[in-house]
Amino acid sequence: MGYYSQRISQAAITLVAGAFVTFSVYRLMPGGPLEAIRRQLVRQMVRRTGSVDRELIAQRTQMLTGINPDTPIPIAFYEYTRDIVLYQDFGQSIAYNQPVFDVLFQAMPWSIFLSSYGLIIGYTATIVIGAVMAWYEGSKVDFGLTGFVLTMNSIPYYVVAIVMLVVLGFQYHIFPTGGRYAGHVVPGFNVPFMISVARHAAMPIISTAVVGFAAGSLQLRGNAIRVIGSDFIRSAEIRGIGTNRILTRYLTRNAILPTYTSMMVGISTLFSSSVIVERIFQYVGVGWYMFEALQLQDYPLMMGSFLFFATITTLAILFADLTYGLIDPRAGTGASRENF
């Protein structure tokens, strides 16, 4: 089996296993979602008719959540995944009275939009800062940047988000304080709409970027310092190759690998953070819906948004893993790689 097919099937297995674990937790939890809905139905029925019809309860629970509480977990999981794969049926949202898929589908692009820009900005900063610190090691630039990175790493992103909201949003009105775009623009391919979207997304993107911002740059610095000591860098210097070229082609490329691995692990943290970021900025994405679902006890919606996060994380990690060979030619297709 080729490396790519092996990697893809591994990702698929991981995703299914993860979904199964969550599904079981969701089913088995004492006092968990299904229990709660069922108890509520029983209470209603007792109040109305004075007796309990087990069959009817199971039917109505299934209608509400797409899960019959009486079927064994593996079969129920099979039915749940079958409905998802064949009919894109994630169940019915209780609070919004719409299919979960419809609710999440229109929120998804917004969440992906925020997270991918946050990812790109955060990781670019990591690499650039790490390489610069290593190059100027021991100097004032290194010292200053190290202090800056350590400070940034110790301020949680939600604190950054709150401070930005207070200062840039409410005090100086530079950026809007919530929503995805202004009410007066017409959604579509036009300039006012795009400007509005960009302005509304600015603060959430910055705070998402802070999650991964420069987190790996100290590690990168350490690796780069080690690479700087090696002969090929010195010989490149002697040959008179420009600093920029050495920095980008020789140094960063060789030092980036361990950082790249830890970035892959960090991707899931980054996507997860949107639950908090979207909440603070009232940005209606999947994370926002997940929080709403939690507050409104809308369990099908919660399971659906959880699956969204799991899928997007798996895909991102898979993508990162498959492009590993592009970053480091030594790794080839990664078939011989033991770790990651």
Place this chain on the structure above:
Amino acid sequence: MRDDDTDYRGDGGTAEERIFGTGEQRKATRTPIREKANRTFDVYVRSPLRIAWEDWRTRIGGLLLLFYILLGTFGVYFIPEPTLNEGPTYAGAFQSLDYPLGTDNLGRGIAEKIVHATPAMLKMALAGALTTTGAGTFFGFVSGYRGGITDRVLMTITDVQAVLPGLPLIVMLAAVFTPSNPFVVGVVLAIDTWPPLARSLRSQVLTLRESDFVEAGRSLGLSSWTIIRQDLIAKLAPYILVNAAGAATRVIKASVALYFLGILPFSILNWGVMMNRAYKTGNAISAPGHAGHWLFFPALALSGLLFSLVLFSQGLDRVFNPRLRARHAESAPDEDAAPQGEVR
């Protein structure tokens, strides 16, 4: 052992007994316990502390951390608990010595609330760090050392756990379990932090298991557990320690976020709970002049604690990292420093 040598003649007849002897004679020459303790103390406590003190990061981070620990253990006895109507409601910061950081909507001192929330924060961090370290070390070491099917199974579990988006999972678990004990909160939050540690420890064990001293141990017939415990853990202990500090920061960050969002039950005093109250009842975000101090001082206390932990773990990393140590031989002398050419 040295004294034993004279007792045996090297004629081949008793050689076997010498190698696999009962060790009776060795007892007589055993190092006195006190000297042994002294030596252990010097190797494991005094010299790391001395090296740690020489690095400005561990010095500042350690002192700051010590301050928080003292605040959480002794400080709570000296600083009175926040009571209702200590001062006027919504008093600003730095106005009175009775409530130096101002008061909240019920006239309770912000400073006292911050101090009395510290123990819970430290408990959460401790529980999270211990769980992360325990699970990460177990999974990483066993799967890296045993290999084969054990490795496959354990790493699949780790991968599944790593891919599951941590925060949404924790949000779901927290909603169902509603944990209120800070130790339990710490353990639940560690779900998100152990897989990376397990992964990286595994890769280090994979290289270490091929090294000479492990090979020697194996050929002596030592059991896997003995080798893992005595050789590998001892070798990687510094790395694990650095990671434990990192895990503590992540657990604190996540827990305060969940308290701030109001997902975890408000049963204990916590900086996140304070921020949530300021945000919800005090409108601290839209009217920072009104309740801003209520929001920002807990955030500052939080950032300070995280800063001390980050600084401490970064410094430790440097203290324990022989390669970096070698390059900075003047700040932390080390005999086995490999000479490296001057670069610039």
